[in-house]
Amino acid sequence: MFNSKEILTIKNLGLRDFILASILRVMCPEYYIATTISDFKNDKGNIAPTKRIIPTSDGHLYFGRAVIQFPAVDYKDLEEDMGAISDLTSSLEVSLIFLNRNLKEDLEARPRLILPKMLYDPKEELSFLLDYGREIPEEEVQDERFSAVPHRGRLGLAGSY
Numbered sequence: 001m002f003n004s005k006e007i008l009t010i011k012n013l014g015l016r017d018f019i020l021a022s023i024l025r026v027m028c029p030e031y032y033i034a035t036t037i038s039d040f041k042n043d044k045g046n047i048a049p050t051k052r053i054i055p056t057s058d059g060h061l062y063f064g065r066a067v068i069q070f071p072a073v074d075y076k077d078l079e080e081d082m083g084a085i086s087d088l089t090s091s092l093e094v095s096l097i098f099l100n101r102n103l104k105e106d107l108e109a110r111p112r113l114i115l116p117k118m119l120y121d122p123k124e125e126l127s128f129l130l131d132y133g134r135e136i137p138e139e140e141v142q143d144e145r146f147s148a149v150p151h152r153g154r155l156g157l158a159g160s161y
Contacts, residue, residue: 029062
């Protein structure tokens with residue numbers, strides 16, 4: 001698992017890009033990309049929470065939390081406002097209280113989530129599903145340019161990125 005901010009390197013950026021990257025480093029929450037759920041579970045002790053109060057347009061408070069993104073995972077309902085995501089390596093319970101109502105309703109019909117984003121609170125060890133993409137069934141795909149996408153269906157986004 002790696003912190004996406006570590007990708008930025010000063011020597012490869014011009015002055016203008018360096019200033020923009022510096023602003024992004026201050027304004028963005030801590031953001032991690034995990035290759036599997038086990039990867040996240042094994043490294044969650046190394047996750048640094050966001051230490052700034054960031055004004056956001058989505059209404060989420062990132063202070064003390066970090067955003068974790070996974071590749072495709074399976075989803076299963078557990079109880080009201082709770083679910084579980086899983087991959088071949090492990091599973092993880094997630095709260096749905098921050099998930100957009102339209103995305104919540106779509107979960108039952110779309111048990112496969114693409115690039116789900118989770119808000120993780122390391123102090124409380126709580127995980128909240130924030131957003132996800134979804135696979136589009138073959139019959140809904142009309143553009144043949146996407147035929148090389150290596151997934152069961154085709155990628156489509158449900159939510160804002």
